[in-house]
Every structure is written in structure tokens, then in C-alpha cells.
Amino acid sequence: MSAPRRLSPRSLLFLPASNPRAVAKARMLKADCVVLDLEDAVPRSDKAAARAAAVAAVAEGFGPRLTAIRINGVADGEHTDDLEAVAASVADYVVLPKVENASDAAVVGSACRRPVLAMIETPPGVLAAAEIAEVAAVHGLIAGVNDLRASLGIPAGADRAGVALALQTVVLAARASGGWAIDGVFNLLDDTDGLVAECRAGRDMGFDGKSLIHPGQVDACNRAFGPSDAEVEDARALLAAATDGAERFRGRMIEAMHVAQAQAVVARVR
Template sequence: MQDRPHRSALYIPGSKDRALDKARGLPVDMILFDLEDAVTPDAKIAARDTLYAALAAGGYGPRLKIVRINALDTPWGVEDAAAVAAMACDGVLLPKVNGPGDVDALAGLVPDLPIWAMMETPQGVLNAAAIAAHPRIAGFVLGTNDLAKDMNSRGRTALMMSLQHCLLAAKAARIVALDGVYNAFKDDDGLRAECAEGRDMGFDGKTLIHPAQIAIANAEFGPSEDEIALARRQIAAFEAAEAEGQGVAVVDGKIVENLHIVTARATLAKAEAIAALESA
């Protein structure tokens, strides 16, 4: 999973034919087809058939296709899971994951699909390491709105410990971690700032609620031209130093060691993966 871009992950209602069709042409890395919050209770059963038909028709290209089901303790969750198991998707996203037992329960219903966990409850955050270590888990999706509600907190600063705790667990398990949504979809400056913060923290990408947010997330979570150029200069300088029998190089007045080269090569690999995805 880590060898492909996850810069932008857009929620799309699984019940809306028009939205499902429009998503085929969006420059997003991932689509989170939603059977949960974006679908009203009276439309949840029909949404399964609508989404099944859309995915069967294809046309989503190389985008990662993940389906968010309803929680298994709701009237729809178990049947959602059975339906998703037969869909042409790349994984299933389980809401309200409190511990690895919740993952076990879903794993038996979708034996062939990677499982992603919505990290959106206090108990889930406290159990993040155990959830991330589950062999079926492919990634974390931070549900910051629900987490803020359960914590009765205001503002992103109040969630910072929870974000970092989940992020540490994801990195330790080498799985993908996606930052929560930014609700003010018309506030480009605010979105850009929150994406930059999430990227600096180490998140792999941002979950989005509107197509207008895609370009900013892609730009902020992808390497810039300056970062790519620096990575190339670091690699060239380090290789030249090694050829002379030295273990370090200097670039722009800063020491460059092997650990910096690991990061530089990862930057170039990510840039190449993004280019391949966008040209597909």
C-alpha cells in the first residue's frame, strides 16, 4: 500500500448515481465510497445495489476504491459487509473501530479484502497500536468530527494528542494513515494550512468532502519541485562522497548522511508514483 500515492481521499455517497459517475473523472488518489454517514437510513439498502452497479461498470482507473460500510452493530452493517465482499473494490473501511476484535468480526465477513479502520472514538485511539498491528489492517482513516464529538472538544489543537497517537501506531505497523476532513470546503487557505500541518506531522494524505479540495491536498501531500531537486542533489553529493571513501556529504551547508538519502530516495519514488498515477 505504501508504494502508491494516498494524497487525497474523497468521500462519495454510494447512493448518488451522478456523484458516482462524476468521480470517474476526478484527479483524486483514492475514493471512499460511503454507505454510512453520506446515506440516509431510508436509502441505505438501495445504495448497496447502486454502488455495486457503479463499481461493476468500472471507469475509475487507477484510483484506490475503498467502501465505507455501516458499523457492524447497526441494522445495516453485516449486510453491507456481505455486499461489499462481492464488489469490485480495493478494500473496506470500518467505522467506529474500538479494538482489534472489531476487525476480527469484519475479517470473517470479507475474507479477501484489505480492511481500513476509522479511528474516531476515544477507545479506538487508546487501542491504536493493537488495531494497527492486526494482520488485516491496511490503513487508518482519522474521523476527527466524531472524535471531537465524543471528547466534547473544540478545535484541532485539542485533538493533537489523538492524531499523533494514531499516527505513531500506523508508522510502527507500516500502514497508511489519512488525516481527517476539513469541514470548511470553501476555505482554501484554511485547508492548505491544515494539509501542510498534517503532512508535516507525517500523514500520507487528507480525507476530503468536496472535489474542490482535491488540488490543494494533492499539492500539499506531494513533493514540491524544490524538494525533488534537493533530493537529487543530496543523492548526487552523497554518492560522490562515497566514491571518495567518505560517509557524509554537505549540501547547502548541511550534513547529509545515509538516513537523509533514504528520505531523498523515498521522495523521488513518491514523485515517480504520482507521475505514473496521473498519466494512467
Template sequence: MPGSNARALEKARSIPCDGLILDLEDAVAPDAKAAARDAACAAAASGGYGRRTVTIRVNGIGTEWHDADLAAASAAGPAAVVVPKVDSAAAVQGLVAAMERAGAPDHTKLWAMVETPAAILDALAIARASERLTVLVLGTNDLVKELYAEHVPGRAPILPSLHTVLLAARAAGIAVLDGVHNDVKDTEGFLAECDQGRQMGFDGKTLIHPGQVDGANAAFAPSAQAVEDARGLVAAWGAGAGSGVVTFHGRMVENLHVESARRTLSIAEAVAALEG
């Protein structure tokens, strides 16, 4: 949501999304940067967004606005500060040090946008660079541009990069969010991309329009049948504890299946809490 748009910041209070990125970067014109910074920081500090995870995306390292953005966002204490074009572990460590100098509370984490060839190749080092870094965000638009690739259905030109960042996030034990779908009128393409991201293993998808929220929620939330099956599997595992062999719907159950079922239930609980 553009930090310079008061109406958008107000509307964000009612959007049924998991998280908000109050943007100071691409969505804000140069002459509105300072005002957007003040507005986004005030909004993030207001506590008026309920259960939503509220973050602030600052302008990139090396821009004329970055230092002031990072200091103000850190002091405002959002759930996270989102930084574009993070290319190395050293950049992560520098960002964390700057956040701490600015008084960022412990709950304010760092989300790093991975959107350049250098970042893809160093994704694991980036993901492991600091405990304050908790999320990698794919910047697929910039990545396509940097690779001289094309936006095509199925995203074949960038699938290796998507997989690389997924592997890095999972190896580091942090979350990873898929990139945006640019054409807000292309519902079919958007939903296909949501399904692809979920099937690949992404934790969620970044969105550019409120009209995309329902589709993303439906794609990433477990179905009623999946929740029912997960409850049954966990119950069967508990009932069969100590027997050595547990089956559910005719299939042998191992601990890895139970872990997956519990994850499904935790997502369902989070969705229910958000809807409530």
C-alpha cells in the same frame, strides 16, 4: 462520494484524486441504503476509475446494514473496505474473518476508521491486529463529539489523539489519513489544516467535496524544488558510495536522508502518474 448518487459516482471518474471512498454510511439516507450498496459495489467492480484507489465505506458494526454491506463490498473486490468506529483489535479480527467468509480477494484490504476514545487508546493494537489492515483513517468529527470538545482552528483539542494514531500507524508500518475539514467555504482554514497534517506526518487527507482536491494535492505533493533536491541528494549518495562521507549542499548525508529523499521521489512519481 455518496453511493446513492449516480451523478457523483460518475463525476468521481474525472476527479484528480488519489482515492475514492464510495460511501454507504453518513452520506446515504436509511431508505436508500440498499440501492446505494448495489450501486457502489457495481461501480467499484467496474474498473472505470483508472489509477484511483477505489474503496467502499460500509455502515458501522452493530447497525442493521453492516453485515449485508460488508459481505457485498467484500465480494465486489474494491481496493479496500472502510469500516467506521473500529474500537479494538478484536473488532479488526472479526471484520477480517467476515471479509474472508464473503470471498474478499487478497487485494481487498481493510481500512479502519479511528474516531472514538477507546480506539485512540487502543490504536497500536488495532494497527497491528491483521496484515489485511493497511490504513487508519481519522474520524475527527466523531472524535470531537465523543470528547465533548470543539472544532477550533489549529485543532488543539484533538492534537494528542492525532499524534497517538500517527505513532500507532508508523509503529505498525501502515498508512494513516487525516480527517475531513467540514467547512467547504473556508478555504484558508482548509489549506492550513492540510499543511498541518502534512507537517505532522499524515500520508494524506480525507475530503468531503471535489473543490478540496486541488488544495490537498498541492499541500501533500512535494514541490519542484523538493524533488530537485531529492534527486541531487540521491545522486550524490550514489556517487560517493564507499567514500565514507557524502555531502550535499554543504551538509553531511546519512542513509536516513537518502530514505527520505527516495520517499519524496516516489510520491512525485505517483503524482505524475495520476496526472497522466
């Protein structure tokens, strides 16, 4: 994985490329990245229309937001047409679902001429996450929590304890290769408190941001994955006070590592 040149997104909003109202609304939201979906969210009969709509939507633009197109998987009959469409588009990224080996990610990156966000959604994908993350075209890993639960036989309503090892593996693989780590979706659309709690838990685990499936989740996600006012103040004070080597700051020891963390907090605010 070559290090992404852009700051990692806090929020990745997935929406059906075939839904023009959802596409139009996304242009008014503060999602850091808009993902136009050609896969699960689109009925088989609408795949061709969704493909054309995705290309047109990214051409029209989403302002300062990053854009991505999620294509159908390598075994799907729509996959080749999706690759050709993304290659001809101006999308910033291609999202590849259910990645289970490094070679598939490399082929897609080469065919699309785009950085790949690889979705880790199955046990083989989790076990191969480190190799997938090492592919030069792969700029980030996305945890596909719903599919992971299903493939592991975990009930849909269960907490995340059963996928905790898989989630941490995704973070470790991404970090080892210098890329983004994006948490999976939160399914309960009316449970804002639950969403915030899961975002905070994901951030504490090391994730950069979260996949979202509803526009109402964007603002809460951005707040949870962004630094708090107290974190920003502390980071700026640390940078102002730091000189070199290990030293005392506000009752704790800091060194170069903490300076780098503070710089990342300030960069996020900017």
C-alpha cells in the same frame, strides 16, 4: 499491519454511494482514492440501494484511482449485508468506521477478503490504535476528527489543539506498524486557504494524505501532500550525490535515512 503494497494516497474523497451524479463526477477528478460511503452520508431508507450502487460503481471502475467502500459499523443492522457486498465486489479496500478494538478489524478483513482502512473516531479507538494497526488486514488508519471532537466534548468550531494528541497517536500507531496514516476531513467547503493550511499542518505531523468531503478540495489537497518542486529537485540532487554513510550535502549532514526519504519523494512524483 502488513505494509501496504501501494503508495499511500494523498486524497481520499468520500461520497455517498447513493448519489449517481457524485459517482460520475469522481471519475473525472484527480483524487487518489474514491471512497463510496454506505454509512453517515446515506439515509437509512437508501442503504440497500446504496450498497448495490457501490458494488456496481467499483465494477465500472474509476480509472487509475484506488477504490474503497465504507461500510456501516459492527453494531449497525446493515453491517452483515455490507460485508457480503464488499466481499463480492472488486473494491480495493474496505473502510470500517469507529473501530475500537483489534478483533473487529480482523473479523471485517477476513469477511471482506480486503485490506481494511480503520477509522479511529472515539477515545477507545485512540487508546487501542496501536493494537488495531497491528492487525494483518489493516493497511491504514484514518483519523475521524469530527466524531473525535464530539466524543471529547470539543466545540465543532474549535481549532485542532484539543485533538492534537489523538492525531499524533494515530500517526504513531500507523508508523509503528508500517501502514498509512490519513488525516480527517476539513468541514469549511469555501475556505480554500484554511484547507491548505490544515493539509500542510497534517503533513508536518506525519500524515500521508487527507479525507475529503467535496470535489473542490481534491486539487489543493494533492498539492499540499505532494512534494514541491524544490523538494523534488533537492531529493534528486541528494540521490545523485550520496555515496555511503554520513556525509555533507548542501551544508547539512545526510545518511541512509535521508537517502530513503529522498527515494520516497521521487517515488511520489512517479
